[in-house]
Amino acid sequence: MDIDLIQDNQAEEEGIRLKKSAESDESSSISSDESADMESTDSGENGSPKYHQANPEPMSEEEKQKERDFRKKLNRVSREIVSDSIHQAVKLIVHRPEYDSNNQEEYFNLSRELIPVVREIARKTLPLLEHEVASEFARNHFYGSKFQADSVAYRDFRYFGKKRPPTESHGLVVGLRVDESASMAAFGRLEAAKRAVIAVYEFCQICNIPILIYGDTADVSRLEQMSIFAYADFDKTDFRDRFRLMGIRARSNNRDGMALRIMAERLAASPKQTKLLISISDGQPKAMEDYTGSYAIQDMQQTIAQYERKGIKFLAAAIGQDKDVISQIYGGERFLDITNLNELPAKLVRIISRYL
Structure with a gap:
């Protein structure tokens, strides 16, 4: 059986109402009326947003085939990355989620109040970015x-x-990993993660920052022990990726070390000077058969140490009850305690802006 043929369209999610971050008071000068007219925020040459139609044309057959080819490539590359690790025997499937009109509607509903916050932070960041590009x-x-x-x-x-040095590329590349374990459905965590993902994605679009956004879960079935959901990938940028993000949801277990390894290796291959990998998670790793406790923690810590030597900067945004364990795994200097979930989007965007 070709596991690449397993259905990967798992993008249903109920609509949710976005509350503006408590940190966004300083952006109140941007009216919500302005954001209501916004349909997307790809940036033009001068950094200003350019817009797409609210209901883009469906993919052509040629585009659909390119998506299938890209998904197969992601599966092949991801399996190669873990082939010499403790995860080599884990049955992995990388999905390239589709989207529908409900996803589009949810995206616009969520982003309407969030975009002004993102644009204000980007407005303050872009002059620094222009200086960075121009400077030796x-x-x-x-x-x-x-x-x-x-x-x-x-x-x-x-x-x-x-x-x-002549061979060093300036700039930043960002990876955002989203824990899609079942516990993310509790206490508004999934909604907070979605808001944060939208904020980070749109900020990176405005500032022309390459972005990798993957979700992951474990133990969906015996044939799918590890699932990766490639919502946005810098190797195949598509303005419709913002609609794919609405497929993020709570699913099953979590095999964090494997997800981190795959994303970190992708970032390590980037020519960008600064490589930041952020993990949004609500708990410690736990997957079948025995990926839990000290065994899983050791795997994560070894993965972090290995890829820090390759230049990857890690940051863990802890939004659940296992904050102490997450802090222990990542270390205090890589740990972000999110007590107020409404603060998550603006906090992550501001942190990313500091790396520019």
């Missing part, structure tokens, strides 16, 4: 030949700039 110096280093006074306000000791 790479910003935000612990040492270097050029002191940058404006970085002192961040208090992270990255006060210097240094000249880039």
Whole structure:
């Protein structure tokens, strides 16, 4: 049986109402009327949004075939990445979720109140990004030949700039991993994750930041022990990816180390100078048969250490009851405790903007 033929259209989700983040007060100068007219936020050459029709044309047969080919490629690449790890025998399927009119409607309902917050943060970030592109110096280093006074306000000791080698590409690439375990359905966690994903995706579109957004779950069936949902991928950008994001939902178990390894390897291959991988999760790893407890924690910590040596920066946004365990796994310096779920979208966008 060809596991690539297993159905991957699992994109149903009930509509939810978005509450603006508590951190977004400073963006109140942007009216909600302006955002109500917004249909999408791909950015033009000057960084300003450009719009697409609310009901885009359905995919042609040629486009559908390209999607199938791309999904097969993602399956092949992902299996190669884990082929020399403890996950090598796990039956993996990478899905490329489809979308429908309900997903589009949900996206516009959610993004209407969120986009003004994102655009305000992007408005403040873009001038810094333009400076970064134009400069011969790479910003935000612990040492270097050029002191940058404006970085002192961040208090992270990255006060210097240094000249880039000829082979070094400036800029940032972002990976966003979403835990789609069953427990994400509780206490508004799934809704918070969706809002955060929309915010991060739209911010990256405005700022022209390559973005990888994957969801994952484990133990759907004996033939599908690990499921990856490729909602957005920088190797095949499509403005319709924003509608795929609405397929995020609570499903089954979670095999975190395998998901992190696949995404981190993809980021490590990017020529970008800064590579940030954010994981949104509500609990510790747990999957059949024995991927739990100290065994799973050790796998995650070894994966983080291995890919930090390859230049990946990890950040865990903990939104559930296992915050202490998540902090232990990732370490305090990589841990973000989200007590108020409404703060998650703006917090993540602001953190990403600091890496530019």
